[in-house]
Amino acid sequence: TSAYSSPAKSLGDPGITPLSPSHIVKDSDADDAVEQLFLVVVAIDFGTTSSGYAYSFTKEPECIHVMRRWEGGDPGVSNQKTPTTILLTPERKFHSFGYAARDFYHDLDPTESKHWLYFEKFKMKLHTTGNLTMETDLTAANGKKVKALEIFAYALQFFKEQALKELSDQGGSDFENTEVRWVITVPAIWKQPAKQFMRQAAYKAGMASPENPEQLIIALEPEAASIYCRKLRLHQMIDLSSRAPVNGYSPSDTIGTGFTQAKEHVRRNRQSRTFLVENVIGEIWSELEEGDRYIVVDSGGGTVDITVHQIRLPEGHLKELYKATGGPYGSLGVDYEFEKLLCKIFGEDFIEQFKIKRPAAWVDLMIAFESRKRAAAPDRTNPLNITLPFSFIDYYKKFRGHSVEHALRKSNVDFVKWSSQGMLRMSPDAMNALFKPTIDQIVQHLSDVFDKPEVTHVKFLFLVGGFAESPLLQQAVQSAFGSRCRVIIPQDVGLTILKGAVLFGLDPAVIKVRRSPLTYGVGVLNRFVEGKHPPEKLLIKDGTRWCTDVFDKFISADQSVALGETVTRSYTPAKPSQLVIVINIYSSEQDNVSFITESGVKKCGTLRLDLTGTDASVPNRREIKTLMQFGDTEIKAMAIDVATSKSVKVGIDFLNY
Numbered sequence: 001t002s003a004y005s006s007p008a009k010s011l012g013d014p015g016i017t018p019l020s021p022s023h024i025v026k027d028s029d030a031d032d033a034v035e036q037l038f039l040v041v042v043a044i045d046f047g048t049t050s051s052g053y054a055y056s057f058t059k060e061p062e063c064i065h066v067m068r069r070w071e072g073g074d075p076g077v078s079n080q081k082t083p084t085t086i087l088l089t090p091e092r093k094f095h096s097f098g099y100a101a102r103d104f105y106h107d108l109d110p111t112e113s114k115h116w117l118y119f120e121k122f123k124m125k126l127h128t129t130g131n132l133t134m135e136t137d138l139t140a141a142n143g144k145k146v147k148a149l150e151i152f153a154y155a156l157q158f159f160k161e162q163a164l165k166e167l168s169d170q171g172g173s174d175f176e177n178t179e180v181r182w183v184i185t186v187p188a189i190w191k192q193p194a195k196q197f198m199r200q201a202a203y204k205a206g207m208a209s210p211e212n213p214e215q216l217i218i219a220l221e222p223e224a225a226s227i228y229c230r231k232l233r234l235h236q237m238i239d240l241s242s243r244a245p246v247n248g249y250s251p252s253d254t255i256g257t258g259f260t261q262a263k264e265h266v267r268r269n270r271q272s273r274t275f276l277v278e279n280v281i282g283e284i285w286s287e288l289e290e291g292d293r294y295i296v297v298d299s300g301g302g303t304v305d306i307t308v309h310q311i312r313l314p315e316g317h318l319k320e321l322y323k324a325t326g327g328p329y330g331s332l333g334v335d336y337e338f339e340k341l342l343c344k345i346f347g348e349d350f351i352e353q354f355k356i357k358r359p360a361a362w363v364d365l366m367i368a369f370e371s372r373k374r375a376a377a378p379d380r381t382n383p384l385n386i387t388l389p390f391s392f393i394d395y396y397k398k399f400r401g402h403s404v405e406h407a408l409r410k411s412n413v414d415f416v417k418w419s420s421q422g423m424l425r426m427s428p429d430a431m432n433a434l435f436k437p438t439i440d441q442i443v444q445h446l447s448d449v450f451d452k453p454e455v456t457h458v459k460f461l462f463l464v465g466g467f468a469e470s471p472l473l474q475q476a477v478q479s480a481f482g483s484r485c486r487v488i489i490p491q492d493v494g495l496t497i498l499k500g501a502v503l504f505g506l507d508p509a510v511i512k513v514r515r516s517p518l519t520y521g522v523g524v525l526n527r528f529v530e531g532k533h534p535p536e537k538l539l540i541k542d543g544t545r546w547c548t549d550v551f552d553k554f555i556s557a558d559q560s561v562a563l564g565e566t567v568t569r570s571y572t573p574a575k576p577s578q579l580v581i582v583i584n585i586y587s588s589e590q591d592n593v594s595f596i597t598e599s600g601v602k603k604c605g606t607l608r609l610d611l612t613g614t615d616a617s618v619p620n621r622r623e624i625k626t627l628m629q630f631g632d633t634e635i636k637a638m639a640i641d642v643a644t645s646k647s648v649k650v651g652i653d654f655l656n657y
Contacts, residue, residue: 015525016571038181042163043501045185048123048302052081054498061506064499090115097158106360114142124302126194141359152201182207183505187305188220193654219504221497222296222307225464228500294460299467302330331467333438345411361389376431377471385423439476458485464496516561518587521553523596525574551593554628561630571624583607605652607639
């Protein structure tokens with residue numbers, strides 16, 4: 001038996017039984033709250049490696065402002081985002097975020113720093129934790145544990161305060177949180193609990209509340225990117241597929257140079273930080289016709305998210321054709337390979353110790369690697385130098401009794417040398433080898449997607465996200481898929497999602513059809529049919545033979561759901577005199593579920609309808625209507641007693657069951 005007892009045996013109630021054949025009502029819920037008027041939309045791109053925000057006033061939606069330039073910043077890494085790092089004091093109070101957190105932590109004396117709690121790249125935890133709950137922990141650099149919800153709430157609160165401060169400074173008067181609609185982006189491949197977790201963290205940070213959930217939209221990263229890509233004009237992107245030389249360069253040159261020119265262009269406009277989104281459909285988009293398909297590949301620090309969309313004219317709404325796929329193939333994979341290489345040269349025991357004993361120096365080393373990682377390119381011939389922090393060299397000598405130089409000579413890693421200036425010198429081939437496993441996985445995953453029947457005749461592939469800046473990834477994707485579709489990269493590719501998220505907040509109706517990631521249904525009793533139902537499910541109540549634990553399906557995994565679509569079913573109490581009706585809602589990743597006791601079926605909501613005190617002249621077959629409405633990333637369920645119109649509502653909850 002599963003963890004859940006049969007609904008029929010629990011609570012002494014005989015449960016509910018279907019009354020009507022299932023039918024779907026397409027109806028935009030009339031009693032939904034009147035659309036609130038927000039003055040501004042602020043989108044937060046909470047990334048694995050870096051984060052940022054952008055905003056737009058609803059009065060001038062064509063202007064998207066990217067957040068103020070941050071203090072700090074790294075050599076060789078120029079962008080508008082800040083590292084996703086957070087520092088708590090030894091008393092576990094919020095201290096700082098981003099470059100400020102990193103630099104402060106770094107300047108602490110090692111005897112002190114071991115008491116401070118420093119977190120980086122913690123967003124991946126939401127992707128990798130199988131059974132995420134409000135109690136899930138994160139581990140700081142010093143090994144201490146803190147509730148993940150607290151860390152996420154601190155980070156969101158930090159962005160909330162930064163954004164409100166910037167808006168107030170700009171407007172000259174205090175900006176209230178109630179005037180802002182917040183948008184937070186999450187990977188589409190995240191499971192439902194992780195998406196709900198993000199919403200809970202935002203409530204804790206005071207961005208919105210369960211009473212006012214409309215103030216916060218959880219947007220899916222590739223969808224945001226997709227919305228932005230629709231607005232692109234030709235001068236705002238690089239088309240890797242244009243075979244003809246561009247400005248006298250051959251395509252292999254343009255991969256690097258197109259970006260350099262683009263960066264120059266962006267840098268000149270850096271002062272303004274305001275991007276104009278022309279209110280037209282971009283040229284590229286005008287080549288797309290009704291029914292055309294395109295793929296958005298969002299490659300970031302932690303995950304790669306692949307979504308296939310189809311255009312629906314006339315308004316150019318998007319329809320998701322194939323459910324989001326992807327995996328942990330972000331640029332972190334390259335850092336991981338670098339770490340493996342260091343272990344090979346200096347020994348795993350040393351690297352483990354060094355990370356624990358000198359966490360700040362380890363962070364330094366990874367920063368140095370990051371800027372060289374960004375210099376890697378397919379046609380590079382000169383070596384890449386990575387500065388080793390002094391404490392690395394010093395600690396290694398103490399640990400091993402010989403020098404770093406000796407270790408490099410002794411190790412059989414021939415493409416990494418020691419340079420007299422105290423640097424690791426890597427040949428371009430050595431650097432490219434660090435990228436290979438991650439890039440191979442991305443290309444492999446994309447090929448699998450291209451082989452799906454739903455994914456034929458794709459016209460464009462948009463490569464977006466921070467990792468898309470890598471010429472190595474660009475070249476790999478172009479050479480693997482350039483013959484099948486046009487590979488397009490927006491110029492300020494690291495900010496694509498942020499800007500798309502702002503556009504989504506201004507007009508959330510643009511995404512019309514999604515694929516349901518799960519199968520949803522309720523537990524019911526059916527009349528027992530000999531030979532059809534398993535005998536162990538037989539329950540006899542008041543002389544009637546029932547089959548218990550039946551999963552009555554509302555919607556199947558991977559079925560198309562229109563936004564705001566409502567699915568309705570009618571039930572009746574199995575026992576007419578029953579006055580409390582309990583409807584349990586279940587979900588499963590499987591398509592064909594017959595019983596709620598099958599493995600993988602999880603309870604994710606309960607509707608409790610109390611009918612005591614209602615008039616006795618109710619018809620003997622009382623009709624209980626149950627509705628499920630599929631919203632942005634939220635799902636609402638409702639039960640109504642038709643005779644008395646008593647009703648009860650619940651949001652589907654993946655964290656607390």
